[in-house]
Amino acid sequence: MQNNEAHITWHLNENGDPQPYSSLFNDVYFSSDDGLNETEYVFLQGNALAERFNTLNQFTIIETGFGTGLNFLCAAQLWLNIAPAQSTLHFISVEKYPLSLHDLVKALQLFPSLQLLTADLIAQYPQILSRKTIRLFNQRVKLTLMIGDASQCLSGFQHKADAWFLDGFAPAKNPDMWGETLFSQMARLSHVQTTLATFTSAGAVRRGLQAAGFKVSKRAGFGKKREMLHGCFTDNFSLGKPLD
Numbered sequence: 669m670q671n672n673e674a675h676i677t678w679h680l681n682e683n684g685d686p687q688p689y690s691s692l693f694n695d696v697y698f699s700s701d702d703g704l705n706e707t708e709y710v711f712l713q714g715n716a717l718a719e720r721f722n723t724l725n726q727f728t729i730i731e732t733g734f735g736t737g738l739n740f741l742c743a744a745q746l747w748l749n750i751a752p753a754q755s756t757l758h759f760i761s762v763e764k765y766p767l768s769l770h771d772l773v774k775a776l777q778l779f780p781s782l783q784l785l786t787a788d789l790i791a792q793y794p795q796i797l798s799r800k801t802i803r804l805f806n807q808r809v810k811l812t813l814m815i816g817d818a819s820q821c822l823s824g825f826q827h828k829a830d831a832w833f834l835d836g837f838a839p840a841k842n843p844d845m846w847g848e849t850l851f852s853q854m855a856r857l858s859h860v861q862t863t864l865a866t867f868t869s870a871g872a873v874r875r876g877l878q879a880a881g882f883k884v885s886k887r888a889g890f891g892k893k894r895e896m897l898h899g900c901f902t903d904n905f906s907l908g909k910p911l912d
């Protein structure tokens with residue numbers, strides 16, 4: 669497995685706040701207008717997590733692209749707010765180009781409302797990079813970070829997802845994260861109530877997910893994006909059977 673570093677430059681948004689930008693992929697990590705509300709809209713609402721979290725004792729999210737950890741922290745915050753007290757959220761993410769601790773801290777300073785959770789993540793970030801599963805937030809959230817290419821990492825993985833966060837850079841700039849190999853691994857790691865959400869509405873992504881057995885719909889996108897995709901696994905394949 670490769671372990672490459674993220675190449676981050678900082679671009680000021682309209683408010684003068686420095687936003688992380690990938691010079692490897694020429695793309696943003698999250699909306700420079702409002703990253704927090706983008707995550708809430710695209711990934712939390714897109715997977716109906718507020719409706720699902722309060723009835724379950726455990727829940728697994730798999731994300732492609734950990735980046736700054738913003739999506740992780742937002743999902744954890746929702747879980748801590750509404751899931752039953754003894755319940756556990758398992759958040760699994762794959763990341764090929766992890767941020768340095770310095771860049772992660774700088775990026776997450778943009779979100780003061782997450783400050784308490786951020787402190788716990790930052791304290792344990794070096795451990796996470798050594799590929800351990802860690803527990804955070806009074807043991808109520810488990811974080812597994814797999815370092816490497818998303819499709820490769822998932823091919824060796826067995827844990828089923830209840831929800832997918834597809835958050836690679838834009839498909840045109842980062843095709844490795846949006847191909848048939850990844851979608852077939854997603855199908856293998858899904859069950860009939862598994863949902864997915866992603867910021868993109870690219871036709872190739874929609875068709876690839878459908879071919880792998882996901883029912884996919886468009887909804888209005890966040891901010892300047894016209895549309896996004898969300899959906900659920902149906903076990904109804906046009907390209908073949910899941911791998912197990």
Ligand SMILES: C[S@@+](CC[C@H](N)C(=O)[O-])C[C@H]1O[C@@H](n2cnc3c(N)ncnc32)[C@H](O)[C@@H]1O
Binds near residue numbers: 698766816836842
């Ligand atoms: C849009 S950013 C993710 C933002 C992140 N979810 C957050 O909350 O900050 C896309 C991420 O995908 C990672 N990435 C790019 N190619 C990858 C690959 N082939 N496998 C795994 N991760 C990859 C990038 O390094 C980057 O961190």
